[in-house]
Amino acid sequence: MKASPEELDTVAVANFRQYLRIPSVHPNIDYEPCVVFLEKQAKDIGLEFSVFRDVPKNPMVVLTWSGKEKSLPSIMLNSHMDVVPVFEDKWTHKPFDADIDENGNIYARGSQDTKCTGIQYLEAIRRLKLKGVEPRRTVHVTFLPDEELGGINGAKQYVETENFKKLNIGFALDEGFGGRGDTLIVFNGEKRRWIFRIHCPGQSGHGSLLLENTAGEKVRHILDKVYDFRAEQKIKEDKDKKTDHVTTINLTMIEGGLQNNVIPDKFTLVFDARVPIENFEKFEQTVNQWCKDTGEGIWTEDLQKDDDLPITAADDSNIFWVAFKHAVQLMDFKVDPLIFPANTDGRYFRKALIPTFGFSPNQDTPTKLHDHDEFLNIDVFLKGIKLYTHIIPALSNA
Incomplete structure (x- = not known):
């Protein structure tokens, strides 16, 4: 299929808004609408689709882009499906309608934390596949449950399962905060x-x-x-x-x-x-x-x-740091490694000795995670996809 950049942008925004309209909100989440939505995305893009149900009612969804050298440790691009509760009377837009205002801001719970991340991964891969790109390492795009409750019934358990171990993950990207100007922020550890x-x-x-x-x-x-x-x-x-x-x-x-x-x-x-x-x-x-x-x-x-967890190396000893840094430098960005001020699923990956960076490509964006009127601007969302079209191949070819 051939598509213009404008058509791809339209598809990306439509998919993002559709995902945001799924109220996968605590408490008593039903993840199945997310599973159905993501299975459709896998078919549209041409990715393998798996659902692991090792934790009852808390599925882990995996969309896989097979690499040329399947024996190499794979790349994991992670986000979570669940979102925190809302106080709807405090919102100027309904929190699960994904309304767009006159400035191009999409208002919805999860627009920053972290439904944007999952869709940005997928839309970047859609663009890469249309260009004929083939990754060296297999890339798994993972959607986990329960992160907003601490991952106790999500990542913490899944990293111990055989289904997870069979993914043979050598490096993971997880959620983070956007930076400012020409400086991207990468979190290589957590408090x-x-x-x-x-x-x-x-x-x-x-x-x-x-x-x-x-x-x-x-x-x-x-x-x-x-x-x-x-x-x-x-x-x-x-x-x-x-x-x-x-x-x-x-x-x-x-x-x-x-x-x-x-x-x-x-x-x-x-x-x-x-x-x-x-x-x-x-x-x-x-x-x-x-x-x-x-x-x-x-x-x-x-x-x-929490346990005393390892820090992921952010220097030349880590091939994935080198690959990430080189990719963003080609786009005229600098990168600043920091320790994440809160906690994410990334700590469970690091505990399993998987090198992990927390990252968000959403630059110059007011932080509205867990806040009323959470939003993400369309232009920022689309620029994030472009960033991932450079970062994902770099990581998969490391």
Whole structure:
């Protein structure tokens, strides 16, 4: 089939909007409409199609572009099908209509995180195939479930399955953030996530009394320490203009109390911390010292503590870094490797010893991930496809 660039752009935007209209939103997602949509894309483009159902109700979809040298480790281009919930009354456009405004912005949940990425991969491959390009390494375009809930019932389990291991993946691209101007951002590692609860027991009694050693006083002491620490980290972030060596911590839940005239015998505080790998041990010691200084009976409970995961090399020792960097330099881009400030499925690939970069080609775009009125501009979306038409062959021929 021959198609003009304008016709290919029209097809790409139409497919993107169709995918965005599938409400694969938490909670209680039905992934089957995504599976049906992606199977149609595979047939249209001429890719092999597989669905792995190792995790009940959470399928992993794989579209495969076979390489000339099938014995070589393959390339994985990953995104996720699920999206976070919406508060529809806060949106100026319906979040699953994929409306386009007068500036060419497509509004929809998932337009940045990360349904754009999956379609950009596929539309780049469509263009490459029409030009007769044949990859050296096999390329798998993967669509995973459950990333927005931490990947516990998605990537974390799938990397352990035989179906995944048979893909023989030697390198993966996963999601990231777009850069600015002529600088692309590549994330070659992630901060360690630590979700923990601090238990603050204290003297209980009538609400009219000024008792000593109350749970509330201990909460105040802990929060003073936390927010003083946050202020220090904010100063560091503002000074360095980067987040990869900054520890973030946020209070996300307070639990306790029985009724409004009883001083409770305990409050618990839940915190979400994202810690640079090299700072994790020191930060953990700091939290323990906060608890010790607060008084007797204070203790922490780990709710989620990520492993110490490897960093993917971003230097000449990594052939995929060399290939990626060379490809984007030919398009007059520079590339800046950073540590991802949050968490993605990429951490499970790195744990499985698969070199992984997080990347988004959507340059100069306001970050609206998980926000109201999430959008992506059509021109930015199409430029991202063009970038991938250079990056994918470079990686597959490395």
